[in-house]
Amino acid sequence: MQQAGTAAPEVSDRPAYTLWQLVLYFLGLGTFGFGGPVALAGYMHRDLVERRGWISDGDYKEGIALAQLAPGPMAAQLAIYLGYVHYRVLGATLIGLAFVLPSFLMVLALGWAYVRFGGLTWMQSVFYGVGAAVIGIIAISAYKLTTKSVGKDKLLWAIYLVLAAVTIITESEIALLFLAAGVLAWFWRAPPQWLRQGGANALAATQLPAASGLLGTLDWPLLAQIGVFFAKAGAFVFGSGLAIVPFLYGGVVTDHQWLNDKQFVDAVAVAMITPGPVVITVGFIGYLVAGLPGACVAALATFLPCYLLTVLPAPYFKKYGKLPAILAFVEGVTAAAVGAITGAVIVLAKRSIVDVPTILLALATVALLVKFKKLPEPVIIAGAALIGLAVYPMLRH
Template identity: 70%
Template sequence: MSDTNTNTTTTQQLASPARYSLWQLVCYMLALGSCGFGGPVALVGYMYRDLVERRLWISESDYKEGMALAQLMPGPLAAQLAIYLGYVHYRVLGATLAGIAFVLPSFLMVLGIGAAYVEFGGIAWMQAVFYGVGAAVIGIIAMSAYKLTSKNIGRDKLLWAIYLVSAILTLLTQSESVWLFLGAGLLVWLLRVPPKRWLGGRLHGVAAVLPLAAVLAAASSQWDLLAQLGAFFAYAGSFVFGSGLAIVPFLYSGVVTEHHWLNDRQFVDAVAVAMITPGPVVITTAFIGYLVAGFWGALVAALATFIPCYLLTILPAPYFKKHGKQPGIVAFVDGVTAAAIGALTGAVLVIAQRSITDLVTALLALATLVVLWRFKKIPEPAIVLVAALLGLMLYPLLSHP
């Protein structure tokens, strides 16, 4: 009887009309892709703040399901969450348009910067800009991580334990592990939903949320440079788990060490471009592709990176929408969410180690955090712009090479 009620409730929830149009969602994703600074931690925080808390377009449970799916599947976290949120009410069309709208602005920006980089032989001023922006971003993502933690973890001791373990492991290893997310979800599932309630023909549900990346493995090709770029970035998009934090060392080993497409200086500049432009951090793949093979290289690299994450979001999405309200799945998602937020919090500390290099950057990060705490209506892009200007002014005065 309870199963029947659950299924009825789920059907009603699926049938409930959206409180927004598809065009409104596309416009929001375009705006976020154009002005959303701070990397994956900040971007998923913006989506929660804007779509769940302020506009009430997305329910708490749908957001948590999207976060869990994005953490379990390989590829860029924020882009996957945007795709899933598009799927919630508008299915494949919504997922497709939301994903394109989210990625397109930063792709166009990276193309422009790439053209300037090639034309003028490097971007010397970027170090100064990133000096200020990198510090401010720490304050932005720290506030986002705090909001996600306070809202989703609450006073639940089990979720707090998972959260802390995930944060510490991320900090120590400087990477994110899908096995930690899976283990956290299964642990909460086992402890909160006795096996007798879900073993009866539902164990196949676990398989539905396991990574499907192997289906999309891209065979290495030596046809030409574009084929090599496509094969490498498709592999990166299909098998690298976690956020932009995880893909950078993987890209370095392939782009610099293995293929010798870029040198160390160019690769550092590529990562800096991704950090000072809004949208997903992995858009750095488009910049790398542009340096290697011009416009078509950028297009191939971007498509090869994002198509796998798109497929690995919409393929399991129907399962999450159909069965996501069952007690066992809710417990599993709670565990994955706690581990995911813990990993994002650990990532804040990892990024801080690289961006806060002296007293000035420490003060900039602290000032950003205080401003966001006290003046909640100040838009993040305004803070990033001020930080960039401060970087341009202060960096030359501090005798940096």
């Protein structure tokens, strides 16, 4: 953080850096940037605004606002927007690739090792420990997101509790409920003038669930199925990278049955132990379902909506981003996303917390993150993996 009385370096219209300097920076951040979306966004502000003065504070804040408004992973959207600031579509495209590619290659390697060695005791042991620690990490993240996003607002609390309950009961995430939450907050706080007119607009809205259901019944080949599902995940999931977890669980495990519960928790764990955006777990899941083509299709389908929904509205965002209706919609969707994450903690915990050691590991993870607020999550994951290596073989003998 900057000290009081100091200002971030001024940024002129002519960039103080080349596009390739920015590409190299994001390659490094994608390779070594641990800590989740909030930490990654913090690194970008520290490095690009405060230290180097490449990006103005105003441009950075606009990027954060757009990332919260549009669905998809926040850190990746912010990176794409910062690439757009001075180098437009080419910059946004190259920065998006540079930020995501390192972690994608890492999850490909882990996916290969998981498929090849997944039956070996040592790998089962690692994920036994890591799976329990991941529950603790997600629980803390859900608590932080709840206090920050929901606060004491009664409407947002109602949305939050409904989505948490639906996620726990159905063990899946219903994308249309996210949109409904945004519309409810919009109509409640900044009702549009046409709302009183009714008629055609309301009729059009009622057709959305029917169209969604029709798409779900089509018999696509496997790669097309993967592409459609992960494109929906990228287009409808708002909030932090963890917001995609309940949505993925509902589709990957419950609906399509591509993975079992244990494999899904392992996939979330892989996202935790690799740098870059948490959403890159889609590459690991795609690899388990359909090998390298599945990984590529899943990653491309997830990040393409994120890219388009950042680049296309960017020129107009300064003009319309602060309208009360849009701000209310974002608040409603965010509360719904946080509620779904909280529900997902309980759903996933039932699969990973299976005995006394896993209970202790999850509780220890929560205690460490509460006590040491700056403790890097990969350190906890590494410790949990070592504990798993020691404990799991003894429990199975």
